[in-house]
Amino acid sequence: MAYDFEVIAKARAGDEEAFAALVKLHMPYVYRTAFAFVHRREEAEDAAQEVFIKLYRSLPQLKEVQAFPSWFKQLISRACLDRLKKGDVALLADTDIAGNSVPSVAEEAERRLIVREAIRKLNREHREVLLLREWQGYDYQEIAVLLGIPVGTVKSRLHTAREQLKKMLNPRGEPEGRM
Amino acid sequence: MMCEACWEHLEAYLDGELDGNEEKAMAGHLSECSSCQTQFSELxxxxxxxxxxxxxxPLPAGLENRVLASVFSGSCILRETTLDSGRPSAWKTGILLSLVLAPLLLLLHPLSVRVLSLGYGMSRVFGRGLYVLSGAIPPAWSMGLGLAGLVVMGLSMYFIWKLVQAIPVREAAS
Incomplete structure (x- = not known):
């Protein structure tokens, strides 16, 4: 994610135009992250909305603008984890992806769908650890704190998630690689 | 480094969780061992x-506008409420004060004094009745009733506190 600290400072001071610019800049990351966690369009939209409402309310309390990136990332992660915990989202069909996707190259789009479908098939514990590490870039210790589990459990869950994903993406044991 | 040791640390290496020496050893082994390199590439x-x-x-069309509308509409209500409660205007304060003080002034009317006196007499009778009744209840029962009363009081105070916390004005102010 790219950050514009001048815009963040203005938004923090109550400038609504700056806040709108902040929403515009970060919406793709927030929505896509939420979708990766919950795999349902309405749920992801609600999560994105929740994230920005919380941001609007709590941004004035942020002391250091430089702390915004990690603070905002945690706000997003916590909202997504809460959604994942609350709803039975893992069992919902992934039809929204297929419905929205307009592939420019059919095979690439199909591959992307396969990867997303594989992430969706992971159970909640494995999906959240995998996304926090591979997509959001948290280290083991940060994930352990976010989820309230030991670092050893983070490692073992991450290992299982990666193994399962590898199997699903490469069921016949063929060499990996994009189409 | 042996391959078994490499496999054990492969994911930690990918995740940047190894210390300097371990990282060097892993990099050295991976540059020499094609089998481990393949596994690393898979990860x-x-x-x-x-x-x-x-x-x-894909992003849903119009999502930004929908989110902004909900953010600003919610916040506007909160801000108005906060301003109202934070800096009430002079006439609003006047009305509120007169609403609170008017019943006190009414108490000075002779009729109010008579009603109060009657109420006092009745409350004495009622209090006496309660006292006699409480004497008839076994001590264990009255102790239990007292404790139950305290628990109910504590619970209701907790719920009132929760209710106050849920009021949007508090959210905006906090």
Missing amino acids: ETVRQDIAWAIENI
């Missing part, structure tokens, strides 16, 4: 696949 590919798949999730 890297999984990471790239995840990022690539998520980066291409």
Whole structure:
């Protein structure tokens, strides 16, 4: 994610135009992250909305603008984890992806769908650890704190998630690689 | 480094969780061992696949506007409420004060004094009745009733506190 600290400072001071610019800049990351966690369009939209409402309310309390990136990332992660915990989202069909996707190259789009479908098939514990590490870039210790589990459990869950994903993406044991 | 040791640390190496020496040993082994290098590449590919798949999730049309509308509409109500409660205007304060003080002035009327006196007499009778009744109840029962009363009082105070916390004005102010 790219950050514009001048815009963040203005938004923090109550400038609504700056806040709108902040929403515009970060919406793709927030929505896509939420979708990766919950795999349902309405749920992801609600999560994105929740994230920005919380941001609007709590941004004035942020002391250091430089702390915004990690603070905002945690706000997003916590909202997504809460959604994942609350709803039975893992069992919902992934039809929204297929419905929205307009592939420019059919095979690439199909591959992307396969990867997303594989992430969706992971159970909640494995999906959240995998996304926090591979997509959001948290280290083991940060994930352990976010989820309230030991670092050893983070490692073992991450290992299982990666193994399962590898199997699903490469069921016949063929060499990996994009189409 | 042996391959078994390499496999054990492969994911930690990918995740940047190894210390300097371990990292050097891993890099050295991977540069020499094609089998371990293949496994490492598989892990890297999984990471790239995840990022690539998520980066291409299509965004719903008009999402920004919907979110902004809900953010600003919610906040406007909160801000008005906060301003009202924070700096009440002079006439509002006047009305509120007169509403509170008017019943006190009414108490000075002779009729009010008579009603109060009657109420006092009745409350004495009522209090006496309660006292006699409480004497008839066994001590264990009255102790139990007292404790139950305290618990109910505590619970109701907790719920009132929760209710106050749920009021939007508090959210905006906090």
